[in-house]
Amino acid sequence: MQYSIGVEYAFHSLFYMVDLPEHKTIGIKDMSKLHGISETYLSKIFSKLRKAGIVSSIPGVNGGYQLAKGAENISFWDIIEAIEGTSPLFSCIEIRKKNIFVNDPSIFTDKCPCLIKTVIQEAEELMRNKLKTKSLRWLREQVYRDFSLEKRNAIADWLRKV
Amino acid sequence: MQYSIGVEYAFHSLFYMVDLPEHKTIGIKDMSKLHGISETYLSKIFSKLRKAGIVSSIPGVNGGYQLAKGAENISFWDIIEAIEGTSPLFSCIEIRKKNIFVNDPSIFTDKCPCLIKTVIQEAEELMRNKLKTKSLRWLREQVYRDFSLEKRNAIADWLRKV
DNA sequence: ATAACATGGATAGGCGATGTCCACAAATTA
DNA sequence: TAATTTGTGGACATCGCCTATCCATGTTAT
DSSP: OOOOOHHHHHHHHHHTTTTTOOOOBHHHHHHHHTTTTTTHHHHHHHHHHHHSEEEEEESSSTTTEEEOOGGGGGGGHHHHHHHSSSSOOOOOOOOOSGGGGSSTTTTTTOSSSSHHHHHHHHHHHHHHHHHHBHHHHHHHHHHHHHHHHHHHHHHHHHHHHO | OOOOHHHHHHHHHHHHHHTTTTTTOOOOHHHHHHHHHHHHHHHHHHHHHHHHTSSSEEEEETTTEEEEOOOGOOBBHHHHHHOOOOOOSSOOOOOOSGGGGGGSTTTTOOOSSSSHHHHHHHHHHHHHHHHTTTTTHHHHHHHHHHOOOHHHHHHHHHHHHH
C-alpha cells in the first residue's frame, strides 16, 4: 500500500516550475524529457494537478503549464491529494453491521461511526496537518541550499530555453 | 489508495478474541461465521497475524487461534502493519537521478536521501506514533461502554460455545 | 482410523495503476 | 486560410495486487 509513482512525478515536475519566469509556461514534452519519463502519462498527472487548482494551462503553440498560485500556497498535502484523491486511508465497509449479534436490531448499539475508523482517521489527520505545513516554496529553498552554482545556472538556462 | 479490507477483518476479529477465556482458542470457521465473511480468505489474514506475533495457533481438533500476548500490548499500528506490511507510504524510485541535470556527475549534488521522501515519511511517523498509543485493550473497553447487557451476554455466550 | 483444525501453494477474477494511442479543441505562425 | 503545436479527454492495453477459492498436507483429539 503505497502512494503512486504519479506523486513523485508531480513533486519533481512542480519543483522546477517554481522558478519559471512570469508569463512563461512549460510544456509536457519538455518536462517529460527533463525527467526521462513517459510523456503521455505525465500529461495525465498534470491534468489532475490542473483540476486541483495547482497549475493552470494554456493551449496552442507555445502553450503549456504554469503554477496557478504562489509556491508558498501549495502544500505537500495539496500535491498528494491532487494525485491520490481525497478518500481517507481507512474507511471500513462496516462488516460489524452484518455480524451475528446484530440480527436482533435491539442489540445493535455499536458506536456510530465505528471507533476503529475514527481512531485511524484521527491519526491520519496528524499526518495531513504536518504535510500542510510544508510548502513547495519551502522545498525549493531547502533544496537550493545544496545546489552548486553550476547546477542553479543549468536549471535557469533550461527554464529560459523551454 | 486505501488500507485493504483485510485490516477491517483483522480488527473486528481480534476484538472478539480479547475476552476469550484462558487456554481457549477460536477457529477460523466460527470467526468467519460470526462476521459473515469468507472463511478461506480470513485464514490468510490470520496467517499474517500469526507471523507478526499477534496471535498464536494450535492445530488439530479443537485447535484454533488465541492472542499471543496481552491485548494491552497489541497496538492499532501492530495490526495494520501485520496486514499491510512495513513499507512506508512513499518511497520514491529516484527519478531525479535520471534527469538531464545529472548527466554531469559533478553537478549532481542533491540531498541524499530525497527531501520529499524525508518530509512525507516524517509526517507518516506522526500517524504511526499515534496508532501505537491505542491498544486493542483500550478499544475493547471503549466499545463495551456502549454495549447493552444483552449484547455483552450474547458475546460471552458465543465465546463459551466456540 | 477418522474428523477437525491450521498451513501453504496454485489459481482465478476484479480492479486500479501505469502507459499508449487517437480524435478534438485552441492558439500561434506562415 | 492552412499548418503546426500544444492541452483535453476517451478508449484501450498491460500489469500487479487484492480478494477469494480450492486442494494437498501436517497435526491433534476422539
